[in-house]
Amino acid sequence: MSILAIQDLHKTYGARPAVQGVNMKIGSGQIYGFLGPNGAGKTTTIRMLLGLIRPSRGNIQLFEQHLNRRALTKVGAIVEAPSAYGHLTGKENLQVVARLRGMSERRIPELLDYVGLKDAQNRVVRGYSLGMKGRLSIAAALMGSPEFLVLDEPTNGLDPNGIREVRELIQSLPQRGITVMVSSHILSEVEQMATHVGIIHQGMMRYEGALKDLQNRSKPTLRIRVSDPEVAFSKLQMSYPQAQLSEKTIELPADPEKAPGIIRELVQQNFDVYSITPHQATLEDLFMNITSKERAQ
Numbered sequence: 096m097s098i099l100a101i102q103d104l105h106k107t108y109g110a111r112p113a114v115q116g117v118n119m120k121i122g123s124g125q126i127y128g129f130l131g132p133n134g135a136g137k138t139t140t141i142r143m144l145l146g147l148i149r150p151s152r153g154n155i156q157l158f159e160q161h162l163n164r165r166a167l168t169k170v171g172a173i174v175e176a177p178s179a180y181g182h183l184t185g186k187e188n189l190q191v192v193a194r195l196r197g198m199s200e201r202r203i204p205e206l207l208d209y210v211g212l213k214d215a216q217n218r219v220v221r222g223y224s225l226g227m228k229g230r231l232s233i234a235a236a237l238m239g240s241p242e243f244l245v246l247d248e249p250t251n252g253l254d255p256n257g258i259r260e261v262r263e264l265i266q267s268l269p270q271r272g273i274t275v276m277v278s279s280h281i282l283s284e285v286e287q288m289a290t291h292v293g294i295i296h297q298g299m300m301r302y303e304g305a306l307k308d309l310q311n312r313s314k315p316t317l318r319i320r321v322s323d324p325e326v327a328f329s330k331l332q333m334s335y336p337q338a339q340l341s342e343k344t345i346e347l348p349a350d351p352e353k354a355p356g357i358i359r360e361l362v363q364q365n366f367d368v369y370s371i372t373p374h375q376a377t378l379e380d381l382f383m384n385i386t387s388k389e390r391a392q
């Protein structure tokens with residue numbers, strides 16, 4: 096089932112385009128990492144799909160229906176930085192949320208248990224760690240039993256422990272039948288939990304698909320350091336036209352198993368081989384490639 100489908104979404108603030116023709120598809124059971132550098136248009140897109148701001152143009156379907164109030168009752172979200180009343184306990188904070196939203200308090204004990212705050216429920220939130228506060232805000236977002244949870248930068252400002260706690264919690268959500276969309280400007284945070292990713296850059300979607308497919312795009316290379324690299328490079332280019340030379344290091348698109356043959360060939364031609372190292376572009380490299388233009392500006 097399609098949880099979210101967006102076509103040709105635009106948002107312009109004055110003359111300034113913030114989102115320019117975004118398409119997006121999120122299927123049931125996915126953890127969808129919505130990635131892009133600061134200012135790329137993530138929050139604007141999220142606010143539109145939650146009905147908080149009106150698109151300038153485009154189409155949003157939630158649960159296979161045009162965006163409407165009823166469909167939105169099945170969506171939970173954390174959009175602004177998670178906030179809670181520091182002088183109230185964790186449990187009291189959830190009670191406030193339930194009352195404000197006109198919801199039953201019945202699920203509070205179960206939710207506190209689920210996010211691992213059962214033992215801390217009667218402690219004031221001021222004394223919570225950042226990870227505990229993050230988990231509490233997820234419990235608040237889960238109060239209405241959503242089928243789709245949208246989290247805008249949920250790990251922003253958390254320490255590594257807090258990030259891990261929130262990540263583990265997010266990873267467990269699909270087992271409860273909850274599809275998740277989680278935005279971040281830090282790829283490595285999403286990489287460990289997402290099944291699918293969408294990369295937005297200057298208001299446009301630059302990549303969307305399974306995380307695995309993106310990972311498969313990164314090809315293995317061999318990095319070679321030899322005496323006389325310019326000459327060795329021109330020789331290797333005959334067999335490897337895509338070879339590159341930078342800072343005296345030759346880089347060839349080749350599997351690690353090719354290394355012994357290449358070493359043999361170079362030695363036979365009287366080059367000294369200082370090192371040959373297999374390298375696989377990381378997802379970070381790909382992400383950087385996609386978003387580097389923006390940072391250069």
Ligand SMILES: Nc1ncnc2c1ncn2[C@@H]1O[C@H](COP(=O)(O)OP(=O)(O)OP(=O)(O)O)[C@@H](O)[C@H]1O
Pocket residue numbers: 108112113131132133134135136137138139140280
């Ligand atoms: N209310 C607004 N009025 C004018 N411009 C805005 C408004 N909200 C966002 N923008 C601009 O729209 C662009 C996209 O911002 P947005 O907040 O959606 O990006 P983002 O990817 O969520 O980044 P961040 O991680 O920094 O929040 C930015 O250039 C931003 O300055």
